[in-house]
Amino acid sequence: MKDQFVTGVDLGGTKIYTAVADLKGRILAEIKAPTEAGKGIDFVLNKVVATVRQVSKNAGLPEIPAYLGIGAPGPLDPQSGFVYQAPNLGWRDIPLKMLLEQALQVNVTVGNDANLAALGEFCFGDYKGTSNLIYITVSTGIGCGLILDGELYQGADYSAGEIGHFTLEPDGLVCSCGNRGCLETIASGTAIARFAKELAQQGKGTGIVKAAGGLIEGITAEAVSRAAASGDQEALGILDKTGRALGLGFSYIVNLLNPSLILLGGGAMKAGPPLWQAINDELKRRVIKSNIKNLKVFPATLGDRSGLFGAIACALQANRV
Amino acid sequence: MKDQFVTGVDLGGTKIYTAVADLKGRILAEIKAPTEAGKGIDFVLNKVVATVRQVSKNAGLPEIPAYLGIGAPGPLDPQSGFVYQAPNLGWRDIPLKMLLEQALQVNVTVGNDANLAALGEFCFGDYKGTSNLIYITVSTGIGCGLILDGELYQGADYSAGEIGHFTLEPDGLVCSCGNRGCLETIASGTAIARFAKELAQQGKGTGIVKAAGGLIEGITAEAVSRAAASGDQEALGILDKTGRALGLGFSYIVNLLNPSLILLGGGAMKAGPPLWQAINDELKRRVIKSNIKNLKVFPATLGDRSGLFGAIACALQANRV
Numbered sequence A, B: 001m002k003d004q005f006v007t008g009v010d011l012g013g014t015k016i017y018t019a020v021a022d023l024k025g026r027i028l029a030e031i032k033a034p035t036e037a038g039k040g041i042d043f044v045l046n047k048v049v050a051t052v053r054q055v056s057k058n059a060g061l062p063e064i065p066a067y068l069g070i071g072a073p074g075p076l077d078p079q080s081g082f083v084y085q086a087p088n089l090g091w092r093d094i095p096l097k098m099l100l101e102q103a104l105q106v107n108v109t110v111g112n113d114a115n116l117a118a119l120g121e122f123c124f125g126d127y128k129g130t131s132n133l134i135y136i137t138v139s140t141g142i143g144c145g146l147i148l149d150g151e152l153y154q155g156a157d158y159s160a161g162e163i164g165h166f167t168l169e170p171d172g173l174v175c176s177c178g179n180r181g182c183l184e185t186i187a188s189g190t191a192i193a194r195f196a197k198e199l200a201q202q203g204k205g206t207g208i209v210k211a212a213g214g215l216i217e218g219i220t221a222e223a224v225s226r227a228a229a230s231g232d233q234e235a236l237g238i239l240d241k242t243g244r245a246l247g248l249g250f251s252y253i254v255n256l257l258n259p260s261l262i263l264l265g266g267g268a269m270k271a272g273p274p275l276w277q278a279i280n281d282e283l284k285r286r287v288i289k290s291n292i293k294n295l296k297v298f299p300a301t302l303g304d305r306s307g308l309f310g311a312i313a314c315a316l317q318a319n320r321v
Helices: A041-058 A096-104 A113-124 A183-187 A189-201 A206-211 A221-229 A233-257 A267-271 A273-286 A303-318 B041-058 B096-104 B113-124 B183-187 B189-201 B206-211 B221-229 B233-257 B267-271 B273-286 B303-318
Strands: A005-011 A015-022 A027-034 A067-072 A082-086 A091-095 A107-112 A133-138 A142-148 A151-153 A261-265 A296-299 B005-011 B015-022 B027-034 B067-072 B082-086 B091-095 B107-112 B133-138 B142-148 B151-153 B261-265 B296-299
Touching: A005 A041, A005 A113, A005 A303, A015 A041, A015 A303, A027 A041, A041 A096, A067 A096, A067 A113, A067 A303, A082 A096, A091 A096, A096 A107, A107 A113, A107 A303, A113 A133, A113 A142, A113 A151, A113 A261, A113 A303, A133 A233, A133 A267, A142 A183, A142 A233, A183 A189, A183 A233, A189 A206, A189 A221, A189 A233, A189 A267, A206 A221, A206 A233, A221 A233, A221 A267, A233 A261, A233 A267, A233 A273, A233 B233, A261 A303, A267 A273, A273 A296, B005 B041, B005 B113, B005 B303, B015 B041, B015 B303, B027 B041, B041 B096, B067 B096, B067 B113, B067 B303, B082 B096, B091 B096, B096 B107, B107 B113, B107 B303, B113 B133, B113 B142, B113 B151, B113 B261, B113 B303, B133 B233, B133 B267, B142 B183, B142 B233, B183 B189, B183 B233, B189 B206, B189 B221, B189 B233, B189 B267, B206 B221, B206 B233, B221 B233, B221 B267, B233 B261, B233 B267, B233 B273, B261 B303, B267 B273, B273 B296
Parallel strands: A005 A067, A067 A107, A133 A261, A261 A296, B005 B067, B067 B107, B133 B261, B261 B296
Antiparallel strands: A005 A015, A015 A027, A082 A091, A133 A142, A142 A151, B005 B015, B015 B027, B082 B091, B133 B142, B142 B151
């Protein structure tokens, strides 16, 4: 019985998303809970454990499934299940796999969140089975997962997909990684808000400030998107600039890897047509013909559940069930 | 008997390099002949056929091997063996596999030259078996072959590795591909010679002109290297600029793919320490710590025979012998 189901957990900086699914990846029940990372590591781990137990109960299962897959942010080792660093959670060197296996007495598989989102789309999305598929999330930062020739590609040190640190402006702003002009500093949700605040501080961007409820400190990427949607030229300009930077960054991926599909997720991608148009225009400008001609660039098809489905797929794959 | 050996051919714009090897990749005999591409497609194909027959004779074989692998420049389809475009050869839409199979009555496998060079290093080089290995050649243009998780990765349309068209200067010089500021326009052997000629035309670069035999038109990348080796500051400056551009270009590969090894080949890489130092410095500056810490950047270990060994490996793999 318990080996007829799996648990998937998408552990993020703001929410814990937990589901129980059958061996075909059909979800029986799911729970979304705030992470409250500030309350400490034990608090978060106990909350994960509690959601795992609760979601099985909600699904009417007599016991929790024997297999659990969990996606976590930041560099980690999927073999040992060790999370090296997760700034969004305030974690350093946490043996996540071991701790959860002790607490739950089930088989735990750990994966990087962007990698698992790619795997989720590959296994359960509208374009499942697409052999060369890139998943990219643009949100606070920028993450990327790679499906190459039908397999999740993680790199020699499980650190592939660090496209947020592509240098776009060699003499640009200092990034958290120590380099200058990283894509993340120019084109993330954080960067969109920063550009808009800078405008506002110069007495410009009144449409954006209005969309943010009248307060400069209240400006977010969402406020910029709302202003753009109502035709505000300054907001549109920020999204155009952001989209061009993303398109240039993605062009390195497409020239190098010749994928057939890029799926884009994350909060910042909800900004709509002006952002998407700029991305596509820049890709067309920067990618050689043989690599652009069959390329599709679409929104992630599993919405905010790409990572959750990936955690389920990861548990299924690791246990060959 | 004939299935105990394979023939490998590295067909380039300037030379045809042909060898016979046993099933372990040990070369019995090899021939290097000028391509003379200007004499037409039939001439070149006949020459390939002649070298294949001659090299078997030189090795003392009674007949030519049953399997032949051939690397060719430019976009091609390894399944059909169709070469779409090879500007160095003046070829368009040539059914290379079919033509050679008709002429030689053996099983022919076709691959892209940079891909096969990566495969050659992976199968027969000093670092053979390295699962995540990138081969890059810097010569007239820039080519790249990818071994990812122990397999040659070719992309959805067999067009992976187009790093020569990474945009480094969004408003830079127009490239043959139609884009602006491609890596090839800034950092190839061709670009090194162009920078040096521009200096000379301004009445500078006397050390380089001297190394080129006194004639501005005679300036080549090799002449710049020679001048740099004797301490000429302007030549050193050109190599430094070239190395920084290459390092920036390679940083996209390393941040994206987290390989453990980059092997560099091609004529321009013979420029020595000033060029290599600049590449390594820029990589260190631009790549996140987790991806640089275990990375090795070395010269290709098979010299100008990476592609030849790759053609042999390709024939062996395709026929599972």
